[in-house]
Structures are given as structure tokens and as C-alpha cells.
Amino acid sequence: MKKIKGLIIPLVIIIVWVIVDKIHVFNSYIIPSPKIVLATAYELLRSGALLKNLTVSFARVIVGFTITFAFAFPLAIFLGSNPKVMPYVEPFLEFMRHIPPIAMIPILILWLGIGEASKFVVIFLATFFPIFSNTLNGVTNYDKKLLEVGEIFHFSKRDNFFKIIFPQAIPSIITGIQLGLGYSWRSLMGAELIAASSGIGYMIIDAEQLSRPDIVIVGILSIGILGYFIDYCFIKITRNIMSSDGKGIDYGGPNNKKSVQDI
Numbered sequence: 431m432k433k434i435k436g437l438i439i440p441l442v443i444i445i446v447w448v449i450v451d452k453i454h455v456f457n458s459y460i461i462p463s464p465k466i467v468l469a470t471a472y473e474l475l476r477s478g479a480l481l482k483n484l485t486v487s488f489a490r491v492i493v494g495f496t497i498t499f500a501f502a503f504p505l506a507i508f509l510g511s512n513p514k515v516m517p518y519v520e521p522f523l524e525f526m527r528h529i530p531p532i533a534m535i536p537i538l539i540l541w542l543g544i545g546e547a548s549k550f551v552v553i554f555l556a557t558f559f560p561i562f563s564n565t566l567n568g569v570t571n572y573d574k575k576l577l578e579v580g581e582i583f584h585f586s587k588r589d590n591f592f593k594i595i596f597p598q599a600i601p602s603i604i605t606g607i608q609l610g611l612g613y614s615w616r617s618l619m620g621a622e623l624i625a626a627s628s629g630i631g632y633m634i635i636d637a638e639q640l641s642r643p644d645i646v647i648v649g650i651l652s653i654g655i656l657g658y659f660i661d662y663c664f665i666k667i668t669r670n671i672m673s674s675d676g677k678g679i680d681y682g683g684p685n686n687k688k689s690v691q692d693i
Contacts, residue, residue, distance in 0.1 A: 451464065467651075470648050474645070474648060486630075487629040494552075494554060503561060510565070535548070560606050567602050568600070576598075
């Protein structure tokens with residue numbers, strides 16, 4: 431029922447689109463009919479152009495996101511575990527956080543050209559703070575009373591982190607990853623629209639220059655569908671992992687296990 435409700439707004443938009451086209455409210459050059467858009471989508475799929483550009487963009491997102499996560503996640507863990515270091519880096523991080531990644535694209539093109547490096551840097555700048563901030567928030571905002579439980583079981587500092595702090599931080603970390611994936615996709619589209627020779631963003635800007643609004647609409651719809659699919663798959667996978675992990679936290683031997691909720 432929930433999924434059916436989610437289709438109501440898209441169906442209404444399509445119906446309104448068809449009606450507007452039938453009564454010729456707008457010039458078909460500005461808003462092509464659904465029939466033309468479907469035909470264009472089929473042609474782009476048949477020729478392989480749409481799939482090729484989507485694959486290029488998707489690969490860029492995955493590589494850029496992986497690089498960002500490999501840097502932002504351990505940095506957040508380090509700073510969360512060593513709060514005395516935070517005052518040294520916080521001013522710089524706050525400064526960078528307020529600079530929109532798209533504002534860096536012109537200088538990145540001058541430095542790195544329109545190749546893959548500039549795309550990855552844009553993705554890095556856009557994705558870093560969602561991952562970093564949520565991870566840092568997760569490893570610093572935990573129930574301090576549980577550390578007292580760790581003392582009872584003679585936990586080392588490492589045990590406190592991996593058995594008490596980190597499990598409580600997982601929801602925040604997952605949120606950061608989910609937001610980071612979305613930011614990666616959006617920032618890449620901005621970079622490809624400005625400077626690229628391939629990718630779905632390039633396909634859109636190339637269609638705009640060729641006066642092909644039907645291709646532009648197909649590209650926009652493709653971005654939304656693929657982004658939704660990535661987000662849906664990520665949520666499903668994380669929910670399955672979280673729901674299947676019923677082992678809890680080990681507070682001693684094999685016969686002495688308790689979950690955070692049991693404490």
C-alpha cells in the first residue's frame with residue numbers, strides 16, 4: 431500500500447503532462463510530449479548511448495565516494511578518539527565546509543583539466559563533510575554510562591571503542607554514507623554539466639546545445655531513477671545487515687553476552 435501511495439504524485443504529473451500536451455499549452459519544443467520522450471529513451475537505450483553515459487557517471491561516483499570514505503571515515507574516528515587535536519583542525523574544516531564544491535570547479539579545471547581527476551575532487555569536496563560530520567557525531571555522542579559497564583568488565587580503551595562506542599555510532603555512520611552517496615551523485619552532475627566529454631551530465635548539456643529537450647528530459651529522469659535505485663539498494667542492504675546482526679556486544683566469555691539494550 432505504501433509503495434502504491436508513492437506512485438500517486440508521479441502518475442498525477444504524467445497525467446497533467448499528457449493533458450498539457452494535448453491542449454497545446456506550451457510549445458512542443460519547450461516541453462515535448464511523453465510519447466516523444468519515451469521514443470527518445472528507447473532510441474538512446476537501443477543505441478547504447480544512455481547506458482554508456484550512465485555507466486561512466488556511476489563509475490565516477492563509486493570511485494570518488496570510495497576515495498572520500500577512505501579519508502573522511504578514519505579522520506573522523508581519529509578526531510573523535512583524540513578530542514585534543516580537534517581545535518587545530520576545526521577552523522580549517524569549518525572554512526572548507528562553507529565553500530560550495532561547484533564554486534571550486536573553475537579553479538579545478540585550470541589545475542587538473544576536464545579529466546577524471548577534477549571530477550573526483552569535486553565529489554570529494556561534496557561528500558567529505560556528510561561522512562565526516564555524521565561519523566564524528568556518532569563516535570562522540572554516545573551513552574557515557576556504558577563506559578562504566580566497560581570498567582566493570584575490565585575493558586581496555588580498544589574494547590571500549592569497538593564494543594561500546596562504535597556500535598552506538600553505526601546509525602550515524604550509515605546516515606553519513608547515505609547522504610554522501612546522494613551528494614556524490616549531485617556534485618558529479620554539476621561537474622559534468624560544466625566540463626566533461628562523457629557521462630550523463632555531458633549528455634544533457636550536449637543535448638541542450640543541440641536543442642533536444644527530449645534528450646534533456648530523458649537524462650534528468652535517468653539521474654533521478656538511478657539515484658533512487660542506489661539509495662533504495664543501500665537502505666535495503668543496511669537494514670538486512672542490521673536486522674541480521676543479533677549477536678550483541680561481547681562482555682566476557684561465550685556464555686556472557688549482552689546487547690546494549692540489555693544493559
